[in-house]
Amino acid sequence: MIPFNKTHQTGNEINYMQEVLASGKLAGNGLFTKKCQSWFEERYGFKKTILTTSCTDALEMCAILINIKEGDEVIVPSYTFVSTAIAFVRQGAKIVFADSYADNPNIDADKIESLITAKTKAIVPVHYAGIACDMDKIMEIAKKYQLYVIEDAAQAIDSFYIDKDGVKKALGSIGHLGAFSFHETKNIISGEGGLLTINDEQFIRRAEIIWEKGTNRAEFFRGEVNKYGWVDTGSSFLPSELIAAFLWAQLEQIDVIQAKRIGLWNRYYELLSKLDLKEIQLPQVPDYATNNGHLFYIVTKNIESRNQLIQRMKENGFHAVFHYLSLHNSDYYKEQYDGDELENSDKFTDCLLRLPLFYDLQESAIEQLVENCLNPAFIS
Known part of the structure; x- marks a missing residue:
């Protein structure tokens, strides 16, 4: 039987994971985490990236970062994975579902504006099959109504949008925030894993705090503060170094x-x-x-x-x-x-x-x- 999916290993995954084991530092935000994050920023031009344990976690961080609260509305395509919606539902949002194009599973950008109300806070386009949504239209609508755009780029690693001026832009780099998946069914994998991309500088510092369980721990380890503590909401969103090491072997290829x-x-x-x-x-x-x-x-x-x-x-x-x-x-x-x-x-x-x-x-x-x-x- 030819399966629907079969995971691919490049050959270096086990070597890098053994390197992590030998180092004695298995927790997250170590050498391989930093290497992966720097690689994404340099290759695709994201202002800041943060590895997460899943794309779902990255989307949940997005919902926290834009301060979704009870009664807010978020426009999401109906034809998508549940994570696209549930990340915002957990913060109390009402999901306003949008239809796809007739010939394309992506959100129909021409139908978004009619769904906007005074309670709308964000639009979440999903780049289905790694094919870009019409981001010029979506960003214009978002600017007109002062809405956030969060790109669900779970399937869209190494895929691009060509804007009206002919400029190629990496998916996940256009909206205010973006989220990628490295689940074993994706092009680049780490078993489970994800990435938050931050393209609006206002979110960079807080994203790192949310990532580190609501503490300014990362700043402490960089020597920017002399102690760290609980300063915001957050959770344990960062993956172990073993996951990052596996991912690094994939990124090399x-x-x-x-x-x-x-x-x-x-x-x-x-x-x-x-x-x-x-x-x-x-x-x-x-x-x-x-x-x-x-x-x-x-x-x-x-x-x-x-x-x-x-x-x-x-x-x-x-x-x-x-x-x-x-x-x-x-x-x-x-x-x-x-x-x-x-x-x-x-x-x-x-x-x-x-x-x-x-x-x-x-x-x-x-x-x-x-x-x-x-x-x-x-x-x-």
């Missing part, structure tokens, strides 16, 4: 990993574009976005067709999976939801299918999958 994944994505697209797929929609990459090869998906005509394809792929030795379920229709939130029908989000819930894509996947397997499972002769 990011260009190799990215080239392979993008090549596989392109092979899928090349083969499927040659077929007369009247019943299947291929991924759309807008002119303002780059593609980081995170995942390859197709969209079927209905849920029955998707289920048939999943079964056919299973019979041919391939594991394909569907993805998010519309959050506005979730068991947890549907009784609270009072907005309009979100037909595009619901369409992707029923019809989007993720195909196998991982570093060690062979192009011959992609060719076999397309020929035996996605040939129009087999699709009803």
Whole structure:
């Protein structure tokens, strides 16, 4: 069986983890944490980065940093992972769900403004599949209404937005804050892990305090204060040095990993574009976005067709999976939801299918999958 995902190790992960064990310093914010954070800042131009134990933690830090409180409203796409919403729900926010584009799972930027009220505090665009949302439109809306923008870039490592002046900007560097994931299903992994990106300097000092359980401990260790104590809210958001060491081995090979994944994505697209797929929609990459090869998906005509394809792929030795379920229709939130029908989000819930894509996947397997499972002769 060809799995949907298979983790990739570069070979140095165990060496760097052994280095941490030999040092005797296993707790967070050590040598490898600092190396990773500096790498992100230098490569992508983030003003400040902070490693976290997950993307969820990074989003929770964002909610604290912008002082989300009971009654505030946060605009979030319905077609996303629960962490995008729950990070703000935990601080008391009301989630205002937005629909996707008809041809793209990303938040429909043209529908955001109508959702804004006097209680709106933030917009949280999610760069689905590593494909950028329309950030020029979103930032213009945010500026007009004085809102924060928090980029959920969980899937978007090494992907870029091309602005109206033709300038490439790393995803996660455009909004006030951003969040990345290094979960084992992502391009660059550490098992579990995440990253907070800070692009507005007003948040830098407080983010570090929240990260260190509400203390100014980091300032103490840098010699900036002569003692440290409890100065703000916070939690234990920082990962151990073992996680950072694993991540560092991945970052050293990011260009190799990215080239392979993008090549596989392109092979899928090349083969499927040659077929007369009247019943299947291929991924759309807008002119303002780059593609980081995170995942390859197709969209079927209905849920029955998707289920048939999943079964056919299973019979041919391939594991394909569907993805998010519309959050506005979730068991947890549907009784609270009072907005309009979100037909595009619901369409992707029923019809989007993720195909196998991982570093060690062979192009011959992609060719076999397309020929035996996605040939129009087999699709009803």
